[in-house]
Amino acid sequence: xxxxxxxxxxxxxxxxxxxxxxxxxxxxxxxxxxxxxxxxxxxxxxxxxxxxxxxxxxxxxxxxxxxxxxxxxxxxxxxxxxxxxxxxxxxxxxxxxxxxxxxxxxxxxxxxxxxxxxxxxxxxxxxxxxxxxxxxxxxxxxxxxxxxxxxxxxxxxxxxxxxx
Ligand SMILES: [Fe+2]
Ligand SMILES: [Fe+2]
Numbered sequence: 001x002x003x004x005x006x007x008x009x010x011x012x013x014x015x016x017x018x019x020x021x022x023x024x025x026x027x028x029x030x031x032x033x034x035x036x037x038x039x040x041x042x043x044x045x046x047x048x049x050x051x052x053x054x055x056x057x058x059x060x061x062x063x064x065x066x067x068x069x070x071x072x073x074x075x076x077x078x079x080x081x082x083x084x085x086x087x088x089x090x091x092x093x094x095x096x097x098x099x100x101x102x103x104x105x106x107x108x109x110x111x112x113x114x115x116x117x118x119x120x121x122x123x124x125x126x127x128x129x130x131x132x133x134x135x136x137x138x139x140x141x142x143x144x145x146x147x148x149x150x151x152x153x154x155x156x157x158x159x160x161x162x163x164x
Contacts, residue, residue: 010122011067017115018058019071024108025051027081031105034088037098037160040152044105047145054141057134061123064131080107095164098157102149109146116142 025048032044062069084104091097116139123132 006122006126010119010126011065012072013115013119013122014058014061014065015070015072016074017112017119018055018062018069020074020077020111020115021051021055021058022071023074023077023081024112025055027084027108030088031084031101034092035098035101037152037156040098040101040157043145043148043152044101047105047141050141050145054138057138061119061128061131061134064128064134076111077108080104080111083107096161099153099161102153102157106146106149109142109149112142113139113146 028044028048028051032041032048035041035044059069084101084107087097087100087104091100116135120132120135120139123129123135
């Protein structure tokens, strides 16, 4: 059995987020289709495109690490996406739908921020500067997306939900 060290933690976590991103890239179009606010729809569509690039970056990370790109089932992201689907379903047609979708999308972003923040530090510690850089690029995209979602919630989605 391989040693349970920082390398194996890094490898497992890389597989976790690789699995998660490939789930997210499929979930985002459904969320975008459900969104009523044009800005929210656009933000989710744009982030889907970004996510495709993030998946490619992860493939480069695997390459730098010297392992083949491989996912490992991530029950956390499955649960987060499932909750988003529940909101889509239960709030269909309701003025609160967009606020619910923002909250679901932010749960995804926060999961990703946790994972990429850790992976970036571990890559640095393992001497993989290029991998750390790639992970940091994605981390910035996740932060920006989260900030944009907060803005959309504050500017429109939450009031719309409350006014109903
Ligand atoms: Fe992502
Ligand atoms: Fe994301």
